[in-house]
Amino acid sequence: MDATAKHARKAAVGKALPHDSAHLHVSGRAAYTDDLPEPRDLLHVAVGMSSKAHARLRAIDLSDVLAADGVVDVCVAADIPGENNCGPIVHDEQIFATDTVEYAGQAIFAVAATTVEQARKAVRLARIDYEELEPILDPLTAVEKGSFVLPGEILARGDAAAAIREAPHRLRRRITLGGQDQFYLEGHISMCIPQEDNGLLVYSSTQHPDEVQHLVANATDRAAKDVVCICRRMGGAFGGKESQAATIACIAALMTVKTGRPCKLRLDRDVDMIMTGKRHDFVVDYDVGFDETGRIRGIDFTFASRCGISADLSGPVNDRMMFHCDNAYFLENVNIESHRCKTNTVSNTAFRGFGGPQGMFAIEHAIDDIARTLGVDPLDVRRRNFYGIGERDVTQYGQVVEDNILDLIADKLEAGADYRTRRAAIREFNRSSTVLKRGIALTPVKFGISFTSTHLNQAGALVHVYRDGTVHLNHGGTEMGQGLLIKVAQVVADELGVLVSAIRINAADTSKVPNASATAASSGSDMNGKAAQLAARKIRNRLTEFAARHFSVNESTVDFSAGRVSIGDEDLDFAKLVQLAWFDRVSLSATGFYRTPKINYDRSTGSGRPFFYFAYGAAVSEVVVDTLTGENRILRVDIVHDCGDSLNPAMDLGQVEGGFVQGAGWLTSEELWWNDAGELQTHAPSTYKIPTCSDLAPEFNVTLLENAANREDTIYRSKAVGEPPLMLAISVFHAIRDAIATNGNPLPALDAPATPEAVLRAIEGAGP
């Protein structure tokens, strides 16, 4: 029996420590990829993009580009020594277009020059002869024309059609739901430095260094062993740097290979937003049958998502959408059809929630409509449809919901936010206020944790203890601001019984930890925390075994805490013990490997347990709407969110608050707008409006659920928190609907995002 299996004392874990880089962030000393010292002979790269949404490339004349000031070289598809592909799953996306371009913004060539300005100016001199083709610019046209990036999927249980037919009430409608740009503050960037013997060192702002390594190797005709990818930190990512970073890295690497010189590609904001993928926008049709109490008897969904020109991550995004269009509700008879539409727009990709938000938006909309049709409080209908405990507890994909705390959270929030009283007061206010109307809504979140592709649920870590007792920590996870690195350091500190300050947190590096999954699916601390804990535990076990032997005591008397080790009657510095162990030739380095247990999913039957567990939360939002202009503002938000036993409450609170505000932006002010030629017109902060400081609700009460230990054996019984809080913001959208509905329009046809224009349209419209 493992002598140290007794649980490590929680000294660092559970503490609200600051972000490990906070002192560097505030002083400007945190180095992002563009801040790294530039190697001698560095060239700067810019990308030449298609100006057409769909066209055959008749000729590409780059002579003026090559002749421009400072230009050293150009690179087109024909210059690629390996495979011209940057598709992460399906090899269907070219790095540089060859015969046809399929969206306005697609990369056709790259140029390397001495300065950034020279490179960016030069790309504008290309003469490209296009033969224009008819583009498909929206998902509905794609469905009509049978244009898909992947075959459609159906997930069904029971007999939805019959249940809908036989239900006392029935409602059918179509809703549209906009996409969202990740708008990380640091745009995409990659710097590639040639190494001896054909090696490449790639610094990339990426959530997935392993994929960058493999795709760069593939494009440059190298093996994975020849390429190293490093990422210390990203200036935000939100899913936007999960697959998209590889394209940028491939272009920088191809230029490096061609010129033999270090090359850096940094996209400016406009190019970043035009060239890289976003959250999928959807058109959803639903047909729902329900009874007098609002309980759903049967529901049929048809989802059409804008995937853009290639599969990218659209398969798993749409799968997760299908796994989340139940949200918190038991759907006994359900039919879900998912169209993965190919459109002549940028290939859409991961964004916090990864299809979950869209699925949950659809069911919440249906529930809201049911309540408004019946004239009852939507919260009552929500609660009537909640998953049960011990009954009505199986999802449409066959997973039993074993950890249901929906009622617990809803009870707490309903009381804590004084929901019923405020709702009544708002109705009273609206009776006398003619122009300004207020609205309120409570919506829940149940979010499945694990990659839905089971094989991705693995992680590795590498821990060294040096002779002075300090610790070097690596794992496959990347830091994008979420606080992953400090959380994992807290775990390792407690496992070794040292202070967090004794640990050096290091960059994600493919030469340290191989084959790591993307830091995505909210799984970062669950998986890397466990892997690092296992690595540290190996060293601790060796030290324990050594200490017992050396001091002739029983292993059970060896205890590590706060940089000290007690061994029987001895008490010494961790560093002292480490020194003794080194002298005795004990290995002080270890790897850890973790695979998430219990999960499985059989795509052929549409059933299994794709998720290790669920994370829960709920929010009450109150808004005010100007019925003359559609302007709206959030007045108060109350949130109760479940992080399990938090590894670091400060980091988790940051995820909940930040996720909520980001979700509120998605559903209110953030609008992606393409013109009739298929060109994105909202590609900079001047035209694309994420929330600002004053958009934060004047009253914003966030509570992390207490005594909420995860029933599954996760790292210190914590729960993942990266994505789930984003969907708490669905409450904002329904609060706006509530405000409009009390304006004599019971079933407002409100499109998301609820811009002033969309709200005014809903106010003026006659309903669905």
Added chain:
Amino acid sequence: MNAVTPKRASDASANGMIRFVLDGEIVELRDVDPTRTVLQFLREDLGRTGTKEGCAEGDCGACTVVLAELDRNGTGLSIRAVNSCIQFLPTLDGKELITVESLDQRGTRPHPVQQAMVDHHGSQCGFCTPGFVMSLFALYKSQSEPSRRDIDDALAGNLCRCTGYRPIVAAASAMYDMPAADDDWLRQPYGSDQATADRVERLRRIARDGSLELHGGKRHFHAPRTIDELAGLLDAHPEATILAGGTDIGLWVTKQYRELETLVYVGEVEGLATISESDTHLEIGGAATFSDAMPAIIRHYPLLDELFRRFASPPIRNTGTLGGNVANGSPIGDSMPALMAAEASLVIRSSRGSREIALDDFYHDYQVNDLRPGEFIERIRLPLPGPGASLRCYKLSKRFDQDISAVCAAYRLELEDECVKSIRIACGGLAATVRRAIHCEQAMTGQPWTEDTIAKGMAAFAKDFEPITDMRASAAYRLQSGQNLLRRLYLETRGELTQSVYLYGRHG
């Protein structure tokens, strides 16, 4: 890379060279490229990478730095946050540049602003953080007990995508609680910042007597000191670009990669930024910044407070000028509807003399105005409000703060005996230029101030404009909301609508 070695100051106030203060040292740069930005200089030439580029258009605030300069009396300091990504390097001449690295130069003792941000978990990814720190620093040095609304306003130009802002707002309140007693001016909060003498002295040392000329490569930069000199320069270089705050011209360079051969900078022209008042008019110099002009305007037209608070962001208002906004003449520029409704006029100057033109007559077509080569706006003449008239302005946009209008409408209404004695309506976002709603005005003038008249006005409004659809709003929304704003005007004047969504539930 163009390495630039900061040099010690010489005594010469020479042309071909700019001088500014950075971390207590006087930096001299010779023959700089006039359109090189401060951000490029910091990151590429000095390797001071703390200041970040997030958008290169002054809309995200990651590049925020602070400028200190001698105040009007030449005895104190005036400090302001600016966007270094669109600030041209020569405009630093005679100023002190303060970057995030300046606050804790040795990296050993965080500034109170920095410590508050750490303590309140105000950074996540950290990329926007240096910009927030500098905006907070500007607030720290310019206000002592900011309300939540003051904090929102101070941070309106900084985007954070991670935190949702709550912890940053908390840091903004807490930064004043950090140990303050300190002999370092940078660490002394507003109200107790005494140690300015050294700084003032250094700035006096580099103050320039004459005008500045730079010739960097193919580009030329002139910073004249007098209005006559400015007029003479524009006469000699009618093709020159007049540079004021550069909040638009900066983008011509960073976004459009335009080559600007000759720049004539009006920021150093004495008297051109003056704001004065006669019995009948407020006279606002063409180079007065929004930050300077706004309080003067709001004193007479208090209902414009919301418009100006929502106008761009503090760093933009700190450099952008009212004259520049008017001359630029964007159909969605936010100052012109109010100015036009208030019957403002422009005094236009050239070496040939000056002339006055009503703002009504200034705009001919999309980005075509009445300025001829060699002319510039010397001042804006804003009539003071007459008795019985009120001026209101409404701005509609997707986001309240720092957004560009879909519709911006201003009304000067004079009621007498419950009838419309006069009404002037000017709108942006509804046509190729900001212009009046003449049909609408006519339909309501002389009519009783009733719902019925509003309905007539709304119908007539549709004859005034044929707006376009773009990323900010559809034609239908622009027209309909423009009509509905007339109803808002009506309800407000009758006291039936007393709150705006913008301010609803917000205190301070």
